[in-house]
Amino acid sequence: MPFLRPSLKDIADRITADLDSRMGGAAFRRSVKSKLATSLAGAVHGLYGYLDYLARQINPATATDQYLRLWCVVWNILPREAVIAKGQATFTGNPGAAVPTGTLLTRSDGEPFRVVTGVTLASGTAIADIEAVNAGQAGNTEAAVLLQMPSPIEGIQADATVNSGGITGGVEAENDDSLRDRLLLRIRKPARGGNGDDYVRWAREVPGVDRAWCYPNKMGLGTVSLTFTASDMNNPIPDADLVTAVTERIDAVRPVAMKERYVYAPVAHPQTITITNLKPDTPEVRSTIEAELKDLFYREAKPEDGNGQGVVPISLVREAISVASGETDHDLVSPVDDIRPAEGAMATYGGVTWQTA
Template sequence: MFNRPSLADIVTRTRGDTLTRLSQEELLRRSDAEVLARVLAGASHEIHGYLDWIARQVIYDTADDEILIRWASIWKVTQKPAVSASGNVLVTGEAGKTITVDSIYKRADGVEFSVTEDTILGAAPTAVPVEAVAPGAAGNTLAATPLTLMSPISGVQSVAPVDSAGLTNGSDIETMASLRARFIQRIQQPPNGGSESDYEQWALEVPGVTQAWVYPKEMGLGTVTVRFVRGDDVPIIPDPAEVEAVQAYIDERKPVTAEVYVVAPTAVPIAFQIDLTPDTAAVRAAVEAELKDLLLRESAPGATILLSHINEAISTAAGETDHILASPTANVVMTAGQMATFGGITWL
């Protein structure tokens, strides 16, 4: 194992080595030797630093971000790019009016959306396709959220609500931690002609997907069922468009004889009831964060959330000294395809 010496250690070594090579007369002038020792030690320390850096880069789990991206690309594991949210807004106006491509709608917080194709309005509110100008999860927008047309058009309502499907599929660029985990998984579980790990890796390659589970033969012989979540979205359960995107991605890579079903887990919200001590806003927020983190770590399709782990999560919240968990009162058991999600907290 390479252990980088400190600058002080290198100075001491160099000084000692230099002085042992000087005569008694030369030692009288050892102040010069001290200067020389420090100069040489400084140069050696820089070289040791470079060697230390190289030692980190040749190991995948310690490589810096730039080197990690290059290592991963050699194994054909690429960083998932940020993706723009998209969907429709419902525009009201005079029939026959045209909303032209590249027209800009803006959300109240300043996020902008661009119209992606010319759309002629009908007599009823018309669905106009839009896409977030800036890629990322910030573009995801709930149904009925009002967007404002930045350049008003005569005869067209400037404010248009997002339709019932919302603006979805927006995701941030993949984090280095996620890329590193997928890269190491690729090395440890190489492609194997359609094994369980292959389907998991394919699903995780789709932007926004953070966890995936594979169930062979769930729909019968020759079938593979894939469930996944988008852990950075709210909610994490994918919508039909997001499911379709993963289905299409896997269909391009699966063995030709496999019948693959990509489905969303069925969300089962857990409604917590807690009597908290001390009952302050800060401690409530800490408890909520801990419970959400617990579900993010342990929730999976068909997985049981243990009551002891729920109590443990509450107890580890900053500021909590005591609590009574009124609900749930037993382990929360999920059936096949069901997945526990956060259903809010009632404070007693």
């Protein structure tokens, strides 16, 4: 039988009854006994709360924070650390002027960046490697965005332009849910010297990787095919750098007897959701629906393996819209059936088209 934690009122009533039995007389509302019972009940209730917290930490399936990380130490699971976004920017100015290493730049929202290696403007322009000061996704910046130097440099224009590749690669530190999932995978499916679960675990050790899928012998006997998603809800399809990082990790730990490995990103299969007759049709409700749909595809979509693994049921799409805060009614125009991407592709969020009467 599970232990039922008593409420604050139950504890206060018990203490009051105990005091009455020992001291005699009723505990009136403003009596000393009543105030004493309330104070003791608050302290005891806090202890119950702490014991409840500790009880969750003794099981790796419910542990959090530093206790979860202590469990990971036991099983040799290393939390993925945050990664700094990196890219290039073009500086303009007088020929011969120099941008020193460490020069600070700021985005319009205040996000700071710095020059990794100083450059000299040979013909009025120069491209410099730059990186975000703070690790995480906040440093990811699209191409053509202007970065401004807070402290001007003689002969250099104050604004630098982010190059075509953008500033990318910024990844948040691994959260408890992801870390716990990897820990439970390690416990439930122990290492087997290179089975499919091992490849999934190895891939998910790389910063920036969210989920992974392994297909043994897909490209022939003795081969291993691995695909995965990035831990970026706005763009879950891994870029070339992340594919390279996972490939290098797999090559460092895979069994020597493996014939060949194939590490690749799934092909994006964007899905545009069309909705009409939304009630109430407000910007706030539209925003919450878009957030729910984006979360749905990020959380539930999988690469199609030829056996229906990548199917996203239409019922999940309807559910995501219906659970959005503030939504009371809508008509889903498209899709009209389960989403079925081609083999090797994965359904991704492609935005919402709103139809009005």
